[in-house]
Amino acid sequence: MLLSLSHAQEFEKNQLVIKIKKGFFSKQKFDAAKNITGIQSLDQLNQNNVIRKMVPIGRIEDTTSLLLEFNSDTDVVSVLKIYAENPAIDFAEPNYIAHGAGVKGADTFSTFPNDSYFLSRQWGLYNNGTFSASGMTTATDADVDMELAWDVETGNPNMIIAVSDSGLNMSHEDIAARVWTKPVEIIDGIDNDGNGLIDDYRGWDWVSNDNNPTDDHGHGTNCSGIIGSIANNGKGYAGVNWNSKIMPLKVLNSSNSATYAAMANSLYYAVDNGAKVVSMSIGGSSTSSLIANAISYMKTNNVLLVACMMNNNNEVANYPAAYSTAYDNVIAVGSTDANDKRTQPFFWSSTSGSSYGNHINVVAPGNYIYGLGIDSNTSYNSYWGGTSQATPLVAGVASLILSKKPTLTPAQVRNILQLTAEDMKGVPAEDTAGFDKYHGWGRINAYAALNSVVLNTSDIEKEDQLRIINPVVNGYLEIINRKKLKGVPISPYPVLKAG
Ligand SMILES: [Ca+2]
Ligand SMILES: [Ca+2]
Ligand SMILES: [Ca+2]
Ligand SMILES: [Ca+2]
Incomplete structure (x- = not known):
C-alpha cells in the first residue's frame, strides 16, 4: 500500500525501506554486497534508480526487508510509488526519522549533595518529600515504591534488557560491569x-554502522542508567534492576534523531540476541509497516517493547508507542512529576508535557531524572526530563517482573503493571477513575506489581509483608502491604480466605 506523505513527516531524502514478498525472495540469489536482490524486475528497478547500496534489516531470510540508498538527487517520493507497484514488493516506505523524547538540563553541582544520591535525587524510586526542583512540587510517596519492590526481586543476572537509544557510556564506573557482551563474537574482524x-x-551502532555503540549525546546513558546503574556500590545511583545485563543499541545520532530503519534493525537485533525487554525512548509521527513488522517479530518471540508517549502535551500519536493498541507486547508510557501529576510542563519548555491519547498504558516518574552522564566515567550531575525517562523505569520494573516469573508473556507483564498501577493521583479532571487517556491505568507501583506476581504464583515467602484485613468487607479482601505499615512493627497476622 502506498503511503501518503505529508510535509510534516521527516524522512531520509535518498533512502527507501522495502519488504520483498516471501515467495519472491531467495537467499541463494541474494547478494547485498553486489546490490543484487535476485529478483529480475527489482534488480532492474534498482539499476534504473541508481542505488548506492542495499542493507538488510534484521536477518534478511526472516524479514526480507531492505534499506535502499539512492544517489542524493533522487526524488524518493516518486521512486517510492514505482517500488510500491512492483509485484515482488510487500511494502515500500520512506526511511522515516524519529526523535528521542528526553531533554537534558543544566548540570548541577551545588544544589544537591554529591553523596546519598538515592535519597536526595532518585525521587521517582523513593520520594521522601525532600526533592526540590524549580517549577515542580514534591509529595511524599509520589514514587513507584522501589525500595519495597527490591525486597521481592532485584533482577535475574542472565536476563538481557536492550536499550535502543543514543548508545551508552560503557566505561562509566556505575554501569560498566553491567554491559552485555556476546562471548561467541570474538574481536577478530570476523x-x-x-x-x-x-x-x-x-x-x-546503526548510526555509524560499527560495533561501538558509545553514546555521543547523553540521552541513552541517562536512560540505560535508570535501568542498570550498579546498586549498592556507594557511588552514584541505583538502577531499577540490580543484576540483569544492559545491551546498548545505538540508533539515535548525536542530534537526537533516528531513522526507522535503524530502529527496526535494533529491535530485530535485540530479539535475535536474547533480550527479553527493549526500552525505546524514541518516537516518530509516521506509521510504518517496517516498525510494525519488527514489533510483530518481537511478539512472536515473547519480547516486550516499552516505548514513550513523547513530550508534545497533545494527543498526536507517536510510534512505536501507538502500536500498543495493535500489539499487546507494547507498553506506551507517559510521565509524572514528583507530585504525582502528569508532567506539564517538563522543566525545559513551558509548552511541553507528557503526550496523551487512548493508546497510553501507564505513567511513571519522568521529570528531573538524575543519572549517569557522558562527560566522564564518574559523571553524575546531569538530569533529563521526558517520557524518555519514564520509559526505562517501566522497562526496568517489567524486567523485575520477568525475573520473578520468566514464563509470563509480554501481554501478562503489561496487564500486571496496569492492574497494580495507582489510579486517581493526577489532576481530578484528567485522572478519572480507572483508565483515562492522560495516565492510562495509572502511575506504576513496582512493589504492588511484584507482589501481585508473588501472590499469583502462591509464593508465600514474602507473606510477612502482607496483612489481610479482617473482616472481609463487601466480599473484598483488603490487603495492606508493608508500604502502608512503614514505621509500624510487622507482627504475624493470620492469612484469611476470601469470604
Ligand atoms: Ca556478528
Ligand atoms: Ca568477530
Ligand atoms: Ca551506584
Ligand atoms: Ca485514572
Whole structure:
C-alpha cells in the first residue's frame, strides 16, 4: 500500500525501506554486497534508480526487508510509488526519522549533595518529600515504591534488557560491569556468529554502522542508567534492576534523531540476541509497516517493547508507542512529576508535557531524572526530563517482573503493571477513575506489581509483608502491604480466605 506523505513527516531524502514478498525472495540469489536482490524486475528497478547500496534489516531470510540508498538527487517520493507497484514488493516506505523524547538540563553541582544520591535525587524510586526542583512540587510517596519492590526481586543476572537509544557510556564506573557482551563474537574482524555484523560483541551502532555503540549525546546513558546503574556500590545511583545485563543499541545520532530503519534493525537485533525487554525512548509521527513488522517479530518471540508517549502535551500519536493498541507486547508510557501529576510542563519548555491519547498504558516518574552522564566515567550531575525517562523505569520494573516469573508473556507483564498501577493521583479532571487517556491505568507501583506476581504464583515467602484485613468487607479482601505499615512493627497476622 502506498503511503501518503505529508510535509510534516521527516524522512531520509535518498533512502527507501522495502519488504520483498516471501515467495519472491531467495537467499541463494541474494547478494547485498553486489546490490543484487535476485529478483529480475527489482534488480532492474534498482539499476534504473541508481542505488548506492542495499542493507538488510534484521536477518534478511526472516524479514526480507531492505534499506535502499539512492544517489542524493533522487526524488524518493516518486521512486517510492514505482517500488510500491512492483509485484515482488510487500511494502515500500520512506526511511522515516524519529526523535528521542528526553531533554537534558543544566548540570548541577551545588544544589544537591554529591553523596546519598538515592535519597536526595532518585525521587521517582523513593520520594521522601525532600526533592526540590524549580517549577515542580514534591509529595511524599509520589514514587513507584522501589525500595519495597527490591525486597521481592532485584533482577535475574542472565536476563538481557536492550536499550535502543543514543548508545551508552560503557566505561562509566556505575554501569560498566553491567554491559552485555556476546562471548561467541570474538574481536577478530570476523563475523563469528554469522549475523552479518562483524565483531558485534557488545551491541551495535546503526548510526555509524560499527560495533561501538558509545553514546555521543547523553540521552541513552541517562536512560540505560535508570535501568542498570550498579546498586549498592556507594557511588552514584541505583538502577531499577540490580543484576540483569544492559545491551546498548545505538540508533539515535548525536542530534537526537533516528531513522526507522535503524530502529527496526535494533529491535530485530535485540530479539535475535536474547533480550527479553527493549526500552525505546524514541518516537516518530509516521506509521510504518517496517516498525510494525519488527514489533510483530518481537511478539512472536515473547519480547516486550516499552516505548514513550513523547513530550508534545497533545494527543498526536507517536510510534512505536501507538502500536500498543495493535500489539499487546507494547507498553506506551507517559510521565509524572514528583507530585504525582502528569508532567506539564517538563522543566525545559513551558509548552511541553507528557503526550496523551487512548493508546497510553501507564505513567511513571519522568521529570528531573538524575543519572549517569557522558562527560566522564564518574559523571553524575546531569538530569533529563521526558517520557524518555519514564520509559526505562517501566522497562526496568517489567524486567523485575520477568525475573520473578520468566514464563509470563509480554501481554501478562503489561496487564500486571496496569492492574497494580495507582489510579486517581493526577489532576481530578484528567485522572478519572480507572483508565483515562492522560495516565492510562495509572502511575506504576513496582512493589504492588511484584507482589501481585508473588501472590499469583502462591509464593508465600514474602507473606510477612502482607496483612489481610479482617473482616472481609463487601466480599473484598483488603490487603495492606508493608508500604502502608512503614514505621509500624510487622507482627504475624493470620492469612484469611476470601469470604
Ligand atoms: Ca556478528
Ligand atoms: Ca568477530
Ligand atoms: Ca551506584
Ligand atoms: Ca485514572
